[in-house]
Amino acid sequence: MSKAPKYWAKAKKILSKRDKVMRKLILNYKDGNLITRNDVFFSLCKSIIGQQISVAAANSVFLKFKKKCNNKINAKTVNKLSLSSLKSCGLSRQKARGIKDLAKKILNKTFKPGLIKEMTDEEAIEYLSDLRQIGRWSAEMILLFTFNRSNIWPLQDIGLLRAISNNYNKKYFPPKNFLDKLKKKFTPYCSVATWYLWRSIDNEPIQY
Numbered sequence: 001m002s003k004a005p006k007y008w009a010k011a012k013k014i015l016s017k018r019d020k021v022m023r024k025l026i027l028n029y030k031d032g033n034l035i036t037r038n039d040v041f042f043s044l045c046k047s048i049i050g051q052q053i054s055v056a057a058a059n060s061v062f063l064k065f066k067k068k069c070n071n072k073i074n075a076k077t078v079n080k081l082s083l084s085s086l087k088s089c090g091l092s093r094q095k096a097r098g099i100k101d102l103a104k105k106i107l108n109k110t111f112k113p114g115l116i117k118e119m120t121d122e123e124a125i126e127y128l129s130d131l132r133q134i135g136r137w138s139a140e141m142i143l144l145f146t147f148n149r150s151n152i153w154p155l156q157d158i159g160l161l162r163a164i165s166n167n168y169n170k171k172y173f174p175p176k177n178f179l180d181k182l183k184k185k186f187t188p189y190c191s192v193a194t195w196y197l198w199r200s201i202d203n204e205p206i207q208y
């Protein structure tokens with residue numbers, strides 16, 4: 001784990017000035033900030049496991065997966081596990097294959113996480129999306145939680161859309177023109193706004 005990104009304090013000041021709702025959320029939730037594990041493989045596995053299931057279900061499957069890896073979630077350990085072993089954690093066949101494929105690509109260096117640091121957000125999303133079971137949402141979670149990019153606005157995330165509806169008194173789903181307006185207002189700190197919006201609907205800060 002790590003301390004807050006360098007831009008966090010400045011972002012809070014700017015967002016508080018630009019938006020009343022954001023000012024209120026920043027004042028209400030002083031108990032944390034975006035942090036990074038600095039471990040792309042770990043975060044990608046967690047992201048694959050968490051796709052299209054509840055947070056509680058994802059946590060349950062992840063704990064079983066972690067136990068199966070003997071608490072060593074890395075490409076070498078996962079590569080040694082069979083598909084049936086991974087499925088026994090509660091993973092679907094597709095997710096198990098995605099995690100196995102990721103381990104292979106890390107080991108044979110056809111996927112090089114180190115390259116992402118030099119990419120723009122969109123280039124990085126495209127690169128990550130070439131991996132099996134990784135779409136835009138998962139790629140954005142990696143840019144947020146592993147690389148701590150400052151301007152990620154993950155509009156495929158149900159939690160974010162729900163939080164926007166709750167905090168801005170908008171219907172669910174919020175209208176696209178309103179989402180675009182917020183993005184413009186929050187840029188270049190959409191990641192910080194996203195974190196506070198998530199925090200408003202979750203007792204624990206989200207972490208991948």
